Amino acid sequence: MLKISDFFLNKKKENILSIGYLEIEHSQIVNLIGNNNSGKSLFFKTIHGDYFNFSGDIIIKEKPAVFYRKRKQTALVEVASNLLPNETVWANILLPFPKISSRIKMKISELCFLVGIDDILHEKVRNISFSQQKFVEIIRSVVQLPYLVMVDDIDMYFDEVNYAKAIEVLKFAVSSGSSVLLSSKKKLPYVDRTIKIQTSTVVEL
Numbered sequence: 001m002l003k004i005s006d007f008f009l010n011k012k013k014e015n016i017l018s019i020g021y022l023e024i025e026h027s028q029i030v031n032l033i034g035n036n037n038s039g040k041s042l043f044f045k046t047i048h049g050d051y052f053n054f055s056g057d058i059i060i061k062e063k064p065a066v067f068y069r070k071r072k073q074t075a076l077v078e079v080a081s082n083l084l085p086n087e088t089v090w091a092n093i094l095l096p097f098p099k100i101s102s103r104i105k106m107k108i109s110e111l112c113f114l115v116g117i118d119d120i121l122h123e124k125v126r127n128i129s130f131s132q133q134k135f136v137e138i139i140r141s142v143v144q145l146p147y148l149v150m151v152d153d154i155d156m157y158f159d160e161v162n163y164a165k166a167i168e169v170l171k172f173a174v175s176s177g178s179s180v181l182l183s184s185k186k187k188l189p190y191v192d193r194t195i196k197i198q199t200s201t202v203v204e205l
Contacts, residue, residue, distance in 0.1 A: 001026045001179040002047070002148055007056030009039055009046060017043055019056070019202045022195070024148070029170060029180040031188045033205075034197035040183045041078070044150045047181075048076040061147050075141035077151045081133055085126035089117065092125055093140045104143055111139045111172065115165045131157055138166055142173035148181060149173050155184040164190065 002024040009017040017039035024030050034040035045051040047058060049072060060073060083092045093108055094100060112118040115135045120128055125136065134157040141149050149170065158166055167190045170180045187194055187205075194205040 001028075001061055002181075003057070003059040004047075005057045005059075007058070008054060009043055010053045010055075011039070011042065015200070017197065017200055017202070022202055024179050024181060024193075026179060027174045027177060028193060029167075029174060029182065029191045031191040031194045032181060032183045032197070032202070033185065033187060033194065034183060035185060038197040039200070040197060041152050044076055044078075044152050044181070044183065047148070047150065048072065048074050050076075073147040075144060075146045075149045077134065077137045077141055077149075077154075079153050079156060081125075082137060083125045083133055086124055088122050088124055089128065089132075089136055090121040092136055093143070096140065096144055107172070108139060108143055111143070111169050114168055115139070115162070131159075131162055134158070135162075135166065135169070138169055142169055142176075142178065145173070145176050146178055148179050150181045150183075152183045153185075154182045155186060155188065163188075 002022075004019050004022040007019040008015050032040055032043075042051055046054050084095070097104070109118065112121060117128075117132055117135050120132065125133060138151060151170075154163070154166065173180055182188060182191065195202050196205050
């Protein structure tokens, strides 16, 4: 699903991250561990097509990442909110969809119930908690069925109970054919693989 090779990520003129070869297979949940300023957030932005100061190859489902620049097939949840604060939870989830089927509406309702936000669907986003906002963004990401879902710094959003709920939502993405990449500062449970940024290089644990 995702293949990266001969990769060098640069910030200004400094190389901050290098990857000889990394492959994330179809329907895997992979945890990338990295400290603050290790480059993991910039790495996610690069895969998502929002940062371009790099060299090497990023292949998403057999095509270069640049192929998806206009019509993205990746979803990225960042620390900064990507929601409309004056719109409702439901409106924010439906935002990417010009039309939506009853089947997708039902799946959204199921996922909202799973994480316990089914009773705030008509609340404006500005009135809900930070972790609830992140549930909204993750649900919106997975129901679009992208090739790759990335959640940056997921350990900042949830306690252990809510993290487990988030994993159940992400498993829906995996069961639908997406791969999942989660970044954190510490090793996460319920993942298939763990990789780590160590001395500016990604290594397998």
